[in-house]
Amino acid sequence: MNPQKTYTVDEARKRLESYCAYQERCHKEVSQKLYDMRMIPEARDQIIVHLLQHNFLNEERFAQAFVRGKFRIKKWGRQRITLELKRKDISKTIITIALREISDDDYIETFNALAEKKVETIRESNHQKKRKKLADYLFYRGWESHLVYDKIRELIP
Structure with missing residues (x-):
């Protein structure tokens, strides 16, 4: 009671x-x-x-911290980060500003490291299934399709 x-x-x-x-x-x-x-x-x-x-609440500061955290810790791509920020009703303008927190060099470097690490853990002899598993993993994490397909062609001939 x-x-x-x-x-x-x-x-x-x-x-x-x-x-x-x-x-x-x-x-x-x-x-x-x-x-x-x-x-x-x-x-x-x-x-x-x-x-x-009293500056306890600031959407732009929240979005920037969110982008930094999800990118560095969870290794999310820009698409997943954008989707999650939209779910929190953050405006497109603020999302665009916040995504500038990720440098292009860091973005590509993180993507490459993530893809290479994942491809080593996939235990699949069929190349087609292995490609699909890697693609699904990277898409779920929010990486862009052109990056994903180029990397798959490079890693799994």
Whole structure:
């Protein structure tokens, strides 16, 4: 018998400040958090405005951090990163700015290393099936088709 906790606007604002200070957040995540806290729409708007004014919430900064993290840690390509940012309701302009965080040299270098590492782990004697497995893996990670097909031709003759 634990009823849902209710929050005052001040309590909710403090919780959201620490939520945003812990890691970068987007508007959608903050709105969802406030919704989950059962805050009324007027209070949600008031808290979001406060977070924006005090620089706890910044979509561009969030997108840049997201791009850097997903590229360096998960080795995602630009297409997957763009798709995930769109799911978080980030505007095209901000996505374009954020994708500049990835240098072209790093992008190609990471792609090549990822493809070469993966092709060694695929235990398949049939070349066609091996090509498909590598392509599926790289497409899932969001790499562009021209890069994928060129690399497959190079690695699996």
